[in-house]
Ligand SMILES: NC(=O)C1=CN([C@@H]2O[C@H](COP(=O)(O)OP(=O)(O)OC[C@H]3O[C@@H](n4cnc5c(N)ncnc54)[C@H](O)[C@@H]3O)[C@@H](O)[C@H]2O)C=CC1
């Protein structure tokens with residue numbers, strides 16, 4: 001569900017493994033173009049769909065023909081997507097998402113949103129980790145974490161995605177931690193981009209990644225996660241990927257802001273979802289709700305939502321009282 005770059009890439013990987021896969025998108029014209037050209041020219045040009053991949057804009061028929069439903073819409077569309085799916089679901093359905101983020105305006109974890117909308121009867125799962133869509137489609141080696149409420153679902157979906165040549169799936173029982181990693185790393189990636197845009201150098205970028213990981217871990221532990229999760233694919237893995245490579249839209253967004261562009265211009269130029277923009281507000285809400293100090297995320301929030309000058313934000317971080325590491 002969701003024919004953007006990541007939804008298409010995951011559908012592509014499943015189909016390349018020979019699993020019959022239906023890709024649904026809300027824009028009929030776009031889906032028709034995909035069906036005719038057998039590629040997603042807008043997001044992943046040049047990658048011809050495997051034979052097992054079909055596209056369809058009719059939600060009802062896609063759900064009726066499916067067992068496992070993989071939701072890959074941006075976080076702001078997550079609740080609406082599940083609300084549209086709910087009346088179409090039958091007892092055999094299982095729902096997994098690869099959306100990274102929290103619920104806008106409440107900061108709730110997406111599992112909470114899913115359980116509220118769908119109830120507790122369907123097996124649920126989340127996929128998260130360092131996975132740029134383009135590299136997956138190119139068949140370059142990639143690894144990801146998967147967490148589920150149901151062990152059979154976890155095993156079966158991991159097996160569908162797993163590909164000995166290029167795609168490795170790690171099961172992780174820490175559902176909360178796997179979800180949190182994807183949301184917080186987007187915020188820190190904006191910070192890394194900002195620092196690089198300001199010309200701060202490799203020391204600053206690395207300090208942001210390391211202290212960003214400490215903030216993520218602190219929040220996760222407060223919410224009952226296993227700290228080891230944050231040393232895995234959905235934690236450190238995704239944090240390093242998005243903070244250091246310009247394929248990341250969140251990092252590029254930060255770079256543009258650091259070079260003096262406005263939020264609106266930077267988002268417009270990227271032309272795709274910049275999850276970290278909303279995630280910054282979501283993480284701000286959640287961390288304040290549970291009383292966890294996240295100084296880097298807070299400074300990024302001040303830059304994005306209160307027009308704080310990025311250099312002043314960096315100075316505010318450096319000027320904090322001395323403390324012990326941890
Ligand atoms: N692109 C990547 O490499 C990765 C993306 N993700 C996550 O995947 C999610 C989706 O991102 P991308 O596909 O990259 O974004 P994208 O910008 O490439 O595409 C977004 C897609 O979502 C669709 N969409 C927007 N609102 C919708 C709605 N209300 N209902 C249905 N569809 C809607 C758009 O039509 C578009 O097809 C995000 O949470 C992102 O963080 C996660 C890992 C890697």
Ligand SMILES: O=C(CO)COP(=O)(O)O
Nearest residue numbers: 129130131132248249250
């Ligand atoms: O989540 C991603 C890679 O794991 C993609 O990152 P961006 O959304 O920053 O492009």
